[in-house]
Amino acid sequence: MSVDRVEATEDGETGRAAVGQSAVAGESVAATASVHTYPIAPGVRLNVRRGPGTNYQIVRVLPEGSRVPIYCQTPGTTVSGPYGTSNIWDNIDDGEYVSDAYVYTGSDGYVASRCG
Template sequence: MATEDIVITGAAETADAESLAAATIRTYPLAPGHNVNVRSGPGTHYPIVRTLSAGSSVPIRCQCQGESVTGPYGTSTIWDNIANAQFVSDAYVHTGSDGYVAAKCS
């Protein structure tokens, strides 16, 4: 993925800052061979809003603590926010870390 510098100047500062924030969101692959449920909150008791196909990648906007889940990448209480009110367990996302790789959700 190419990296490009973004310079923030003048009246467009707010729009450019939002573009910069969106540009810094990384995507991560889901565990191979697993369809992953996307939930409306950080736990399996939240409703499923959609299911991602095996081989998909997800953007991680922020991360938060939630229900403990065991998956292909171990047991984790970290949940990844991939869109507005859409969360997946970090135990199914290959981030290369057992800890946070994005800002904590506020």
């Protein structure tokens, strides 16, 4: 696979991961806590947004093969992805969300507490 390949992300936009970007979102937080991480869909570079919806600003793009912690989950924009259609958004770091339709949690429902 070419390094220059660009993949579609959760809302059809494209993006590239920054060089040297961590493979795990919120790595510093996850390293100090016992938080389970989940893989994003294979072959996907996933948009991380400032809030739980496609209308929020993209703050970064996770590279293929990333795993993410899920600190809490909240409803937001409904998105269709490799793992179905869902309105659940996963909080992976302070003010950073990804669509649960792109994260393999093994469940179609909530696997973490609701964000409050």
